Amino acid sequence: MTEEAILQGCLRNNTTAQRELYQRFSPRMLSVCYRFAHNREDAEDMLQEGFIKVFSQIHTFQNKGAFEGWIRRIMVHTCINHLKKNKKFNESVDIIHANSVQVREESVPSIVQAKQVVECIRLLPIGYRTVLNLYAIEGYTHKEIADMLDIEESTSRSQYTRAKQMLEDILVRKKIIQKPKEKVNWLGIASGH
Template identity: 35%
Template sequence: MSLEQLIYNCKRNDIKAQETLYRLYASKLFSVCLKYSRNYEEAQDNLQEGFLIIFEKIDQYSFKGSFDGWLKRIIVNYTLQQYRKENFLNIVDENFADDTADVNIEIDNENLSVDYLLKIIQELPDKYRMVFNLFAVDGYSHQEIAEMLKISVGTSKSNLSRARLILKEKIESGNGKTKSLS
């Protein structure tokens, strides 16, 4: 069955088609959830709830643009909505971003495990993790992040800078390095 036919069947509330769509995309979308969640269990919850929204809104998909991108946008928006409900995005001093904008993190890929990097990103405070992932991982601009999170551009920049500082400190502390096999 083609993707187009699968989507059409999902639009008709075909449970088998929905199950097939879930199996096709769950692992990819779970990795998105994991980036934006505090832990594995929260990511699982966000994935399940996100799929409910996908099935509810699949009629709105008009076959224009990437279906993968449409799915990802729903998952990201759902996850961000959960954090907005918790009012985690505080206003911060926008001048802080100017002072720390040049924070660079140099990572020696051979010495850090992916699990450690994911772990320290998940340990970031919510507001920093969201902005870091949206900007550094998913490539959104500060303007787009500000609109998505209903914060100012300066707050987005500041939260990114603070996230980078925290990550840099954790990486430099040497935690999570893998041992050399030589």
Template identity: 70%
Template sequence: MTEEQMLAGSLRNDASAQEAFYRRFSPKMLGVCYRFAKNREDAEDMLQEAFIKVFSQLHQYRNEGSLEGWIRRIIVHTCINVLKKNKKFSETVDIVHASSLMIQEDFIPSIMQAKQVV
């Protein structure tokens, strides 16, 4: 199936065209995801999320430049957004964890007394 046939079929929601489209571009795009991911599972998750965007935005492709370049741009932006989202989640977890470690003010005198005994 040619690139034009895959594109036209995918725009019509033809499952076989979409499968051919995915099979044609996913191996190379998985390599792009690996550059952003910590492991294979994360890379595959990024790829999956990105291809959902590719198929939902396919009608926006204007045939300016290569289709592969257009897909790659969506892949990269999706990977960056996933990393940003995960970083925010990580920072939130760190803040929650840090707040649970904070010493209550009424506990400080007890610490001071314990130091004097030692």
């Protein structure tokens, strides 16, 4: 079934098209949810809630940009709303294996596997982890993050800076990267971000 056929079927509430959409996109969207979730059950709840929104809002998709990108934005906002609703920004987290992650910065050393980075990101406090995910992986600006999380833009920037430092410390401690002899921005991001 083509993406256009799936979209048209979902607009008509066709259960076969809805099932196809879910099967096609749920593995990638579950990976997105894992990066934000406190545990596997929360990730699955976020995924289900996100797909309910996708199906109920599918009529708003205007074929501007990728359909998957539209679904991903709904998932990210669903995850943020879930965290806000459950006030989980101050809780510590455990490691859950995620399927994949695409880091926006291209200079991450090739020896560092994406899965290892995701596991280490999951060790960050949830506030740091959320800002890092939104900025470095999802590509949102600090202004957009501040609006989403109801925080100041400067808070987003400082949480991101602290998250990067904490993540680097974790990666060094787990021997995934070596401690740089001089201050190196291993994520390849300019300091002013």
